[in-house]
Amino acid sequence: MDEKLYAVLTGDLIGSRQLKSSGISYIEHLNKSLEYVGREYMLPPFIYRGDSFQGITSEPESALKDAILLRLRLISGFNVEEKFPRIDARVSIGVGEIDRLPDEGYRLGDVGEMNGEAFEYSGLQLDRIKNERRNLAVKTPWEETNQELEIHCKMIDRLIDRWTKKKCEAVMYRLEGRTLKEIGEMLNIDGSAVHYRLAQTDYEIVELIIQRYSDVIRNKAEMCGSNESDEGPGVQVE
Secondary structure: OOOOOEEEEEEEEOOHHHHHHOOOOHHHHHHHHHHHHOOOOOEEEEEEOOOEEEEEEOOHHHHHHHHHHHHHHHHHHOOOOOOOOOOOEEEEEEEEOOOEEOOOOOOHHHHHHOOOHHHHHHHHHHHHHHHOOOOEEEEOOOHHHHHHHHHHHHHHHHHHHHOOHHHHHHHHHHHOOOOHHHHHHHHOOOHHHHHHHHHOOOHHHHHHHHHHHHHHHHHHHHHHHHOOOOOOOOOEEO
16 A cells, blocks of 8 residues: 555435436436546446445545536536426545555456545545535545535535526536636527626635645645655555
8 A cells, every 4th residue: 555645436316216206317317427527537436326426536636626516517417497306416535545446457346345544534424424414525634624624515515505507507617617608608698697697606615615625635645645655565456
């Protein structure tokens, strides 16, 4: 095991029983949403136990943005009209070391054999936010960082919960870095309408939180990397 940091994203759909009874093809939508955020993941997000999912990224500084984009995609991407059910997910991010990684020929069954603090943190936090009726959490090896991120995640939850599907859609495109003109063309509305829609969301707060998270985790990762031994055993690859 080395001191390189990874992020494990673990989550599940909210209200999947109701979605299933309504006849909505939510699994296909979940698959597409996971592909959308996990294209570059070392272990692309996969679905297990029907409505749960997990993925591993070697770029932990991007994990919070990925989790937010996933939720916004789920909420807005199935059908943006409010009369259709709102699909959302709980997502827990565990940042830390991983004891063993899969090789290129991994099978989904191999994932259960992997372990490490990133897996432990992600799983424990998911259980906790289920009990607290929250939808986003991050846990790292650093307590002072965890205290700060706890506040940030609660703020993001509060914002997303009050956004309509159309606002989630606009914020999603904005977080991707698209201009107002580009968003307007995608949504078939003019730039002023996009500006008005975004102005009602306070999305800039989310951007600031994402940047703060990224800076903190990147700095921590660099510190871990500087402490690695050139002769260390490294992460085990089966």
